[in-house]
Amino acid sequence: MAHDVRHEVRGVIAPGKNEPVRVETVLVPDPGPGEALVRVQTCGVCHTDLHYKQGGINDEFPFLLGHEAAGVVEAVGDGVADVAPGDFVILNWRAVCGQCRACLRGRPQYCFNTHNATQRMTLTDGTELSPALGIGAFAEKTLVAAGQCTKVDPAASPAAAGLLGCGVMAGIGAAINTGGVGRGDSVAVIGCGGVGDAAIMGARLAGAARIIGIDIDPRKLETALRLGATHTVNAADADPVEAVRELTGGFGADVVIEAVGRPETYRQAFYARDLAGTVVLVGVPTPEMTLELPLLDVFGRGGALTSSWYGDCLPSRDFPMLIDLYLQGRLDLDAFVSETVGLDDVEAAFDRMHAGDVLRSVVVL
Structure with missing residues (x-):
């Protein structure tokens, strides 16, 4: 059953191939079964987002960019047991399904059928958005499958923690x-x-x-x-x-x-x-x-x-372990955060990435 409650947030949209990104109003539905609504705190500017913008991934424009993110769960839909409102989470694009051939053979880090949210986020005119890597976190809130939320120690800096959502975990x-x-x-x-x-x-x-x-x-x-x-x-x-x-x-x-x-x-x-x-x-x-x-x-x-792929990670196993090492001072995730920027600065951040000036620009919301 579709929910009629929609949250109006600002989000970074890639409207078409190689077009500059722009900040628009995005409508985010309340979570349905198996989904979670996350208030995004930080989101890294990753090369994959640039690939999306350039049309290098697919042509399902417009995209809601951003996927390397950390935030707080605001609401969950029916049947969600692993995360609850108030949990500090890193978003991941490998939401393990538990049913595919890799999962059934005890190799969930290769899950071939990862879950994304069922409902679509849209522009105000009803245009459906394609979220980058099934996440779309250059936005004040995003809707994901609950399995895309991995709970970690809230003592971690969100800017550093979110980078485990993609590039740092991959490496x-x-x-x-x-x-x-x-x-x-x-x-x-x-x-x-x-x-x-x-x-x-x-x-x-x-x-x-x-x-x-x-x-x-x-x-x-x-x-x-x-x-x-x-x-x-x-x-x-x-x-x-x-x-x-x-x-x-x-x-x-x-x-x-x-x-x-x-x-x-x-x-x-x-x-x-x-x-x-x-x-x-x-x-x-x-x-x-x-x-x-x-x-x-x-x-x-x-x-x-x-x-x-994604460092062959299993988010539920690897994210909490790496965050613990970070909090012990044994893994310097802060070193990857070259600069923090706002939603309006994403286009400029792409330019700096392209020029090799930064390790990571991180959008702070």
Whole structure:
């Protein structure tokens, strides 16, 4: 049954391909069965939002952008038991269904059927909005499936906590969950943006002995050192494959994390790893990209070539654990928050991201 109560909020809309975003009035319904209404406190400006705006995800415009968010549950619909009004939550785009083939095999971190809200948020003229990654949190309130809310310790700073909703979780998870980085391992990370730096932090958390950050922007390499890299390589000046081998006794790294999503950097990752090492692709490629490798090398080098969606995270397991580490001072999530901005500043924040000036701009509502 549709509810006729609708909340009028301000939200950031991408009206059409490559058009500037604008702030409009969004109507958010009261939660129906299995849904939750969340008052958004913070939302990071993520590269995926830019992909949506550029039409790189799909063409279901207009989009309600924003997905890397933290906030407080305001109301829940029927049948919701895991969260209640007043809970401080991080929003996630993997709301585990419990019924698909991955869930039934005990692998919920690969859930193939994640839940989103059933009801649609709209503009005042009734135009239905497509929420980014099923969340749409560049808005004062948003409607999500209750499973998209993960309750964490409210002592955490919302600006830092919300980043676990996407980029930071993707990077930390690429190292810990997908790459299986362990104590004493050598790790190379290609691409030291938000996700790459989070992978560096994850590798450090897992006890890696040597963590090599690779980029072509000296500013990003400085940040990588601050966040836990033991060495950096400027790929504009040096061959990263040779450099990684030199730093690992001639062998290559145990785990190489590719956080760019390009065939050239993927090839570098492939050849920069030790025999039986692991390549983790967490950078997102575009549809036209293809990869060619000598099959004999794929066979002869052994190991694993794997990709990491969302850091293979299980939000209910990983978010509270990482927030606890943050509150203990063992995971510096605050370091990712380069600046805080308002809803009206999102377009400018995209420009700064594109220029590489920020790790994360965070919208504070």
